[in-house]
Amino acid sequence: MGRVTLQTVADKVGVSRMTVSNAFSRPDQLSAELRTTILAAADELGYVGPDPAARVLARGSAGSVGVLFTDSLGSAFRDPIAAEFFASLAEALAPTGLAISLLPSSGTGDRVAARDVPMDAALVYACAGDTVALDWLERRRLPLVFVDQAPTTPGASSILLDDQPGSRAAAQHLLALGHRRIAMLTIADGDRPGLVDDPTTTGRGYVSRERVTGWLSALTPAGADVVGINMRDNLEDDALQAARTLLDLPDRPTAVLCFSDLVAWAVVRTAHERGLQVPQDLSVVGYDDSALARTITPALTTVRQDLGAKGHAAALALRHALAATRPGAAPVEPEHVVMPTELVVRDSTGPVPSTD
CATH class of the missing domain: 3.40.50.2300 (Response regulator)
Structure with a gap:
């Protein structure tokens, strides 16, 4: 057999060259049955699809x-x-x-x-x-x-x-449970992790600032004693470091609002390592409602995003x-x-x- 081309496949199936091209490049333009037929014929003939460089030139796009x-x-x-x-x-x-x-x-x-x-x-x-x-x-x-x-x-x-309403609801939930000394664990400004002097300055990036703003919109009017702790990033090692900083404070907060479920998991793990019970000794709120929130013990109170x-x-x-x-x-x-x-x-x- 000579060189197998787009036209070779089109002739075998009885369709146009464009239809064969769409089977490879724009599958949403074809029925599933027709695309399966075209790909099966291409496989039988040993045709792997249009040359990527030629396709970019022909279509004027990279795909x-x-x-x-x-x-x-x-x-x-x-x-x-x-x-x-x-x-x-x-x-x-x-x-x-x-x-x-x-x-x-x-x-x-x-x-x-x-x-x-x-x-x-x-x-x-x-x-x-x-x-x-x-x-x-x-x-x-x-x-x-x-x-x-x-x-x-x-x-x-x-x-x-819509981060602010979710984080505000989380803070209001803790306030309704009687908590007044509450920590916020969020992403650091630059590379300065750890306890911050002014909790209102915590947060780096759009998401972090939105969540901090939502938390404080409930905590500040309630006169809560807020502790801010920054992390470098939303990664396991950073979260565990922040959790240790939190739980080693001499006047430990009774509740913590976390940037993510991963951070909340780190707080729960560190609390258990120190002989603390969640939520009897420390209430923990996550964010995202990831699979982690439903699988750790205890299951996390969290803010859900889809x-x-x-x-x-x-x-x-x-x-x-x-x-x-x-x-x-x-x-x-x-x-x-x-x-x-x-x-x-x-x-x-x-x-x-x-x-x-």
Whole structure:
């Protein structure tokens, strides 16, 4: 047999070359049955699909989107919430045939990746607004969708959590249980982890500041004695270090509001190591309602966000942004989606300990 081409497969199945191309590049344009038939014929003939470089030239697009993460890619995948969000995003984009390119926003290669990787649009996930990588994406005039941060690029869409009501509800829950000395564990400003002099200054990045603002909107009017403890990042080692700082205080708070379920898990673990009971000696509230919140003992009181819905909303915003770049497409307004949050009360919170 001679060289197998797109036309060879089209002739075998009895369809057009474009239909075969769509089976590889735009699966959402075909029925599942027809696509299966085409791919089976291609496999039988030994055809692996259109040449990627030729496809980019022919279509005028890369057929992929970039995802710019907060820090290194390794850190992103060690963060359970980032990993779960990315999984839902990938699942939502799978039917479109769009590939996903992962881009670091800091460290070696950040400038090269954002400048050189072929992509048609990019999702910016909780990154600092002044990163070199984001600057390159903007200079390339790519459609951008910001997740978990306010957009800094004119015309960009965003997917945000309604963080303040959720964190406010968590703080009000502790106040209703009688707690008045309450700690906040959140992400540090720069590289200064540990106890902070002024709790109102805690928080780095959009999400952290939103959660701190929500907590304080309930705690400050109630006259609560607030303790602020910063972490470098939402990673296990940082969370355990913050938990030890908290529980080694001479005047230990009776309750703690945590940036994430991972941080709450670290507090519960450290409390058990010190012979403390949760919630009898210490009430703990997480954030996210990840799988961890339901599997640790005691089950976590936490603030729920729907990571699946957030991933699908981000994928839809990317698709809309890409559609607007097609020749002859009408201009579209950027989308700004705010995802709801909800307090979920479980077993890690209880009444303030008796002082008798």
